[in-house]
Amino acid sequence: MATEQGFPPELLTQSAQQRLDYFKAPDKTVMHQNLELAYSQVRRAIREPAGASIILVMGPSGVGKTTLLRLVERKILEESLPQMELDPGWIPIVCVEAVAPGKDTFRWRNFYKRTLIAIDEPLINEKISYSEDGIRRDTEGKLIVKSRATEDSLRLAMEQALSHRRPYTLAVDEFQDIGKMASQKVLEAHMDCIKSAVNTTKIPWTGFGTYQLLDFLELSPQLSRRTRIIHLPRYRLEQNQDIKEFKRSLRHLLYRMPLLETPILVEKHWEYFYERSIGCIGTLKNWLVQALDLALEEGATTLTLDHLEQTAKLTSECIQMAKDAIEGEERLTDSKDNQSQLRELLNLKQQKVREEQTDSGKGDKQHKNGGKLQLRRRRRVGQRNPKRDPVASDHHES
The missing domain is CATH 3.40.50.300 (P-loop containing nucleotide triphosphate hydrolases)
Structure with missing residues (x-):
């Protein structure tokens, strides 16, 4: 039975190591939006x-x-x-x-x-x-x-x-x-x-x-x-839905921490959480494990910003992580330049130009013929051209 804080109440009477083990256990993973989507895609791909x-x-x-x-x-x-x-x-x-x-x-x-x-x-x-x-x-x-x-x-x-x-x-x-x-x-x-x-x-x-x-x-x-x-992408600041999901996942992780008081850090410091995790929930979880370990060692009743700052990745590490992530995302993105290059390789552009030129030529011919397009049809050998036959006269020669 879990308390309002999201963990079994007896954990508060157990050792710091047992409380830490509970939080970092693989089955305590937050099932966030990007993970759930990739999970569904991988399962289907493996089965078929x-x-x-x-x-x-x-x-x-x-x-x-x-x-x-x-x-x-x-x-x-x-x-x-x-x-x-x-x-x-x-x-x-x-x-x-x-x-x-x-x-x-x-x-x-x-x-x-x-x-x-x-x-x-x-x-x-x-x-x-x-x-x-x-x-x-x-x-x-x-x-x-x-x-x-x-x-x-x-x-x-x-x-x-x-x-x-x-x-x-x-x-x-x-x-x-x-x-x-x-x-x-x-x-x-x-x-x-x-x-x-x-x-x-x-x-x-x-x-x-x-x-x-x-x-x-x-x-x-x-x-x-x-x-x-x-x-399986990270969460990005350009998308409002991504920000919302990142904050929800952060709240859930803090809620699961076996501390006397649930940390209240999301509204004031979510940008700091995002900055030092570059929007990756796995990195965020590992960071929170280290911060919780420090808080438990100190006998703190809750997690503070000081615990986070002492265990956060260096800015230089985050910069390199962000560069690698952005470069990979760009390589996976179907940009307009990539689409244009693909069409050019497949000669789709040239084909479109030829179709436009053909359509334009047909339009000119239609205009010259009073709007009627004259089409020549090939006939079999010996087949005469169509013409009107003369009508027989009513007065016959004797």
């Missing part, structure tokens, strides 16, 4: 890719993409439970993170290993068998990947596992890290690797990442044609 090999969910850093992935995963698993009971070998969704390389470029061997473990985790009594060198099971049936397992053997095992488990999708968080520290040639090879894996298993991939994902599409036209983009 409509020919897409890859679904790319992108947005600025801190907008809540990982939160979105967890919400989608939880919902798909909940909806699939009856079918999973009937078919214990089926997994509706497999989630893995693309870990950024410490040096050099992205390591596929590590990715294949993580994916195999993610596929193999549930339903230990229904495990599939692997015959690849360096991949085996221990006495409890748990998957063991030895160091001698080659990248090719791991890839083949992953493809076999995906084909056997038949998930709706392989969901990859931090998808942009696949391209980190990679030259154009290496990045193209990464994209070909993904395309090959999708073609082999017939399992679409859903990548969650920043606007850097647009670089992948520019380097791989074949992949671009088979990719669907879903945008």
Whole structure:
């Protein structure tokens, strides 16, 4: 039972760490407008890719993409439970993170290993068998990947596992890290690797990442044609509805803080909240977690502006975040210049000019012929021109 402040009353008697854990728990996420729209779009796209090999969910850093992935995963698993009971070998969704390389470029061997473990985790009594060198099971049936397992053997095992488990999708968080520290040639090879894996298993991939994902599409036209983009945007000051939704989300988060007094900061300081989060609810939530931690450590009864200022991101960090977000938004926006360029590439402009010239010529001819357009029709060979035949006379010669 929650109090008027939006949390169980017994939390006020528990430790500071327990109160903090309650607030930062993933299930305490505010379901704001942009998140809800993207959530609906991703679920539909996963259930029915409509020919897409890859679904790319992108947005600025801190907008809540990982939160979105967890919400989608939880919902798909909940909806699939009856079918999973009937078919214990089926997994509706497999989630893995693309870990950024410490040096050099992205390591596929590590990715294949993580994916195999993610596929193999549930339903230990229904495990599939692997015959690849360096991949085996221990006495409890748990998957063991030895160091001698080659990248090719791991890839083949992953493809076999995906084909056997038949998930709706392989969901990859931090998808942009696949391209980190990679030259154009290496990045193209990464994209070909993904395309090959999708073609082999017939399992679409859903990548969650920043606007850097647009670089992948520019380097791989074949992949671009088979990719669907879903945008999870930040809230922007240019839209009155965005401001309203940002303030509503902020109120909800403050309302859920397990403090003796609900913080009253929205009306006077919402612009400061917006400035240091650039309109990203994920960044806002993380900031509030740090501020709450400070308030609880001090034994404060409520959250104050001082707590916020001590834990806010530096202005320079926010400037860089804003620049990256704005640049990505512009690349995704269908501007008039982009539309004009597309029409020019498709020769639609030239076609329109030709149609206008043709229509103009017809108009001139109609004018010269008194408004009647004379059309010449082609006749078959031997067919005479139309003319009036003479009428026979009433007086016949004898």
